[in-house]
Every structure is written in structure tokens, then in C-alpha cells.
Amino acid sequence: MRSTSSTYRTRRVIPLVAVLLAGALSLTACGGDDDKSGGNDATGGTETGTTVTLPKLNGKSLEIAAVWSGAEQANFKKVLAEFEKRTGAKVTFVPAQDPIVNFLGSKIAGGQPPDVAMLPQPGAIKQAVDRKWAKPIGTAAKAELAKNYSQGWQDIGKVDGTQYGVYYKAANKSLIWYNAKVFENAGATEPKTWDELLTTAQTVYDSGVTPFSVGGAEGWTLTDWFENIYLSQAGPEKYDQLAKHEIKWTDPSVKDALTTLAQVWGKKDYIATGALQTDFPASVTQTFKGGDQPKAGMVYEGDFAQVNIGTAGAKVGTDAKVFPFPAVGDTAPVVSGGDAAVILKDSEAAQALATFLASPDAATIQAKLGGYLSPNKSVDNSAYPNPVQQKIAKALIDSGDDFRFDMSDQAPQAFGGTPGKGEWKALQDFLNNPKDIAGTQQRLEADAAAAYGG
Numbered sequence: 001m002r003s004t005s006s007t008y009r010t011r012r013v014i015p016l017v018a019v020l021l022a023g024a025l026s027l028t029a030c031g032g033d034d035d036k037s038g039g040n041d042a043t044g045g046t047e048t049g050t051t052v053t054l055p056k057l058n059g060k061s062l063e064i065a066a067v068w069s070g071a072e073q074a075n076f077k078k079v080l081a082e083f084e085k086r087t088g089a090k091v092t093f094v095p096a097q098d099p100i101v102n103f104l105g106s107k108i109a110g111g112q113p114p115d116v117a118m119l120p121q122p123g124a125i126k127q128a129v130d131r132k133w134a135k136p137i138g139t140a141a142k143a144e145l146a147k148n149y150s151q152g153w154q155d156i157g158k159v160d161g162t163q164y165g166v167y168y169k170a171a172n173k174s175l176i177w178y179n180a181k182v183f184e185n186a187g188a189t190e191p192k193t194w195d196e197l198l199t200t201a202q203t204v205y206d207s208g209v210t211p212f213s214v215g216g217a218e219g220w221t222l223t224d225w226f227e228n229i230y231l232s233q234a235g236p237e238k239y240d241q242l243a244k245h246e247i248k249w250t251d252p253s254v255k256d257a258l259t260t261l262a263q264v265w266g267k268k269d270y271i272a273t274g275a276l277q278t279d280f281p282a283s284v285t286q287t288f289k290g291g292d293q294p295k296a297g298m299v300y301e302g303d304f305a306q307v308n309i310g311t312a313g314a315k316v317g318t319d320a321k322v323f324p325f326p327a328v329g330d331t332a333p334v335v336s337g338g339d340a341a342v343i344l345k346d347s348e349a350a351q352a353l354a355t356f357l358a359s360p361d362a363a364t365i366q367a368k369l370g371g372y373l374s375p376n377k378s379v380d381n382s383a384y385p386n387p388v389q390q391k392i393a394k395a396l397i398d399s400g401d402d403f404r405f406d407m408s409d410q411a412p413q414a415f416g417g418t419p420g421k422g423e424w425k426a427l428q429d430f431l432n433n434p435k436d437i438a439g440t441q442q443r444l445e446a447d448a449a450a451a452y453g454g
Contacts, residue, residue: 051378052359058088060349065104066118066339070281071307079362086356089349099418101127104344106361108133114115115289115350118339119165120415121409122156129159131452135346137163137354142359148378152401155342167342168357169366171376172392173224173302173335173406174325176228177309179287180318182209182297185200190323194229196328200261201270204297212264215283215298217273219424223408223416225300226427227335230257231404234329243407249444259429259436260328262313270299272296276428284308288320300325302337307371316370317388336396337406338375367393417449422447 068076073093077115078092095113096103101124107113113133119125126133128289137145142163145154149167157165176197182188188206191197201211215221233237234253241247242254264270272286272295284305286295289312299305309320316322324332341357343350356362367383377397384390396403408416408423415422422445430440 009320036224045295049361049364050332051325051361052355054083054087054356056350057349060347061090061092062115062345062347062349062353063092063094064341064353065096065100065107065114065117066098067098067100067120068118069095071160071311072304072371075083075366075372077308077344078336078367078369079357079400082362082365083353085353085357087143087349089352091353093225096279099413100124101413102418104128105131110311113228114344115343115347116353117342117344118168118343120297120337120339120406121413122165123410123412124342124417125165125209125342126159126415128344129164131163133344134159134164135343135350137166137343137344141351141355141358143145143189144355148358148376150377153338153375156338156405159246165342165353166338166358167338167375168363169339170373170396171302171304171337172373174228174333175302175322175392176224176298176300176307176325177284177305177320177322178298179209179294179296179314180321181292182207182294183321185209185292186296186297190321191326194260194263194321194333201264201298205269209293209297210272210295211270211297212430213272213278213283213287214265214275215278215280215299216428217277217279219428220408220417221283221301222427222431223278223423224302224406225336226257226261227407228300228325228333229260229332230254231324231335232331232408233257235329236404239404241411245411245448249448250441254441254444255437259432261430262434262437265431276432281308281311282325285312286316290313304371304387305372306389310370316386322388324404334395334404335406336403337409341424345363350376368445408439412447412451415448422451 020390077093079134080093084091100117100119104113104117119128143165153167155168159164182204186204188200191200202429233256236241238253280301284299287299288294288309306316309316314320326332336371341354344353360376360378363376363379364383366372367374367379368385370385370389373396375396381390386395418424426440426443426447429434
């Protein structure tokens, strides 16, 4: 979804992840219904597991800010409620706006920063450190990280070797969800390659349903489209170079990726009307509402789309199915993202909350509710509510340190994480006019050069 830590190094893509996903996502699964935020059979004898010791914090209060809304926010509040139950502290969730660094800047300038913030970019963590907002993670939380996380997930929360972030939430952003009834009626099949995806799209179109729903009102969804195509087509080395702006956005590899992307975006009949006015939640729900005639047959986005599928009244594995983003080049892409807890006001309560969020106890609660992936390897796989989600989670954990983090999340926020600016705006303009490949490249490069400092 959304800057770059100079200490972060992107990871190799390993075939294992794609293999696991390919096997996993061909499964069907019954139900994505929310479970109660209970048990973790693998981790202890209480309702949510008690693998971590927390201090008593009666009378203490703290705020945590995140951009999450809707069901995602509601599910996270259940995690916070368990922290309150165990410690006696009072936690208030503060809804933030994108870009969250700007939101936090206003709060800090006004003398009212939240105690903890969930930051969705490695670069946002670095910005918080550079501006002297962020406080280092304490001994207890670091011990939980060392016990429960691969080195790679620990490292992307560091700046200059110091741990500032606890990655609580992860994402697999290489998935295309589809309306099972639409595919059945059309006689469409799950594609494995980009050419097969175009064939599937035409089959869906011929059946009378628009193939794709695109949430173009939110530019981050468009960067995810580009990144999957670019990673698969240009390869991981080029991906790393472009992520660090070691090659320019006017590079021929970018032209190739935009040309490929235009094979979908350039066919207006392939995209549900009003894409630039459609936000991400609506892009998902309109794919699974409307019976045999939804507004679209497919929607691209990560595993977290399951929350929105649920709000549409559809069930994962029966009404809504999924396949890996098809291979454009030799290998199907696997792109990850995530959100990290960062302490802004150091206190016993804030450190305790970071420790809790680094434990399997916290992640297990939200895993059971669906629409969530944890990078915490100590979360029992059975906590996830359906076989599709379990396999996606297993693939993430089995990848260890070998993953590619979302490219726009590695870019400076001004380029890769600001509504109406930089990459978000350039790709929205490209969605509106997919013929302007050269102009799009030039705008991307001008904005990138300014954001990266040359």
C-alpha cells in the first residue's frame, strides 16, 4: 500500500511462496464468518492464550492511532480490549487520516501525540525517527520479537540498527478475488499467466459481466497493480533497483510494465464504471453484491479484502474465491506489505502494548476474526478461520526472510504514500488515460527525483 528506510533491504522472491499459494488458493473453504475472539489451543489455557506476561496498569490510559476503519478497526479494538482486560489500562483508538505521518505531525505540533501509532511504511518509521518522534522498543518487546519473528520482519522495523517498529499486521498483496457464480455462469477458469487472465476477462465480458472492479479513488491500489506486473515481468533485481530509485522511472522496464497494465486499464469495457470515484472497500463489495449481475466479476487486492467480502454478505471459498496474481514473466509475483506499532510517548503502558502486539496472544485474536495476516510465526495456523486463509498465512511464514516488500511503501512518502501526489496521482492519471505511457513515465520520474533528492 504505501517510503524508504535506508537500512531496509528488499528480499529475494522464493519459488516456495508461489508454490504454496498456488496450491492453497485452488482450495475451496466454507465460511469466513467472524469467530469470537477466543482461544489459541497452541498457546495456553485461557481464552486467548497467555504466552506473555504484562504489567498491571490500573489507572493508566493511552492512545493508539491507525488509519484502519470499518471491520478492520472493529477487529483491532477487540485486541485492545484484551490488553485492557489483562492490564487494567484504558486504551483509546484514534482514527487517523492518510498520510498518517502528516496526521501525526499535526497532533505532535498541537502537543497531543498518541502514545503509539501503526505506521504502514518502513519509510514512515524512518521519518518518525528522523523527526525524533519515535522511541526505541524496550527489552520485553524485543524479546517477543526475537522469539516470534523472522530476522527479516525484525529488520524492517529497525532504523540504523535500533528497533523502533513491531510489525503487527502483514499482507499478501498478490491475489485476485472473483465472484464464483460469475465464473461458473461464464465458464471461466482460474488463469495462471497474464495472457490467460486476459482470456478469462474476455470470457467474463462475453457473459455480460464487466471483468474487473478497480478502487481507483485510492492510489495505493493502483501502485499494487503496477508492482505485481513489474516484479513478475522485470524481475526482482530491477524491482529492487526501482524501489531504491537506482534506475529511473523512464527505464524501458517501466514502459513495458505500463504497456502490460494498459492491456486491462486501456479496455474501458473491462473496468466497472466510475473506477476513479470508487474506494477500495466499494471495489470489493460491488464484486460480490448483485446476485448473478454484480458490477464486476473480479477484483485485485490482498488477503485483507476478506473483511470487505464479508460485509458484502459473501463467504470466502464459496461465493468468493481467489487465485494468485498471474505470472507476467517467468515467475508469479509475491508482494508483501505490513503495519508496525511505533511508540511516540514512552511509558510503561506504551511499552507493554508494544510487547503485547509482538506476542502471539494479540495476533491470534485478530487472526480468528478473518481478513488479517500476522508475520508472527508463533501464531498457530489453525487460528485462521478457513483453509484458504490458513494456506496464505503458512506461505507467508514459510517464506522466512525471503519476501519482497511493497515498492511504494519503500519510497519516500511524498512519492509513494500521499493521496493526490507522486505515484498515486500519476497512476490515477494513467488509469484515466492509459495511452499516455511516455508522459506517465516522465511524471513518475520527476516526482521520484524530487522525493528521493535527485
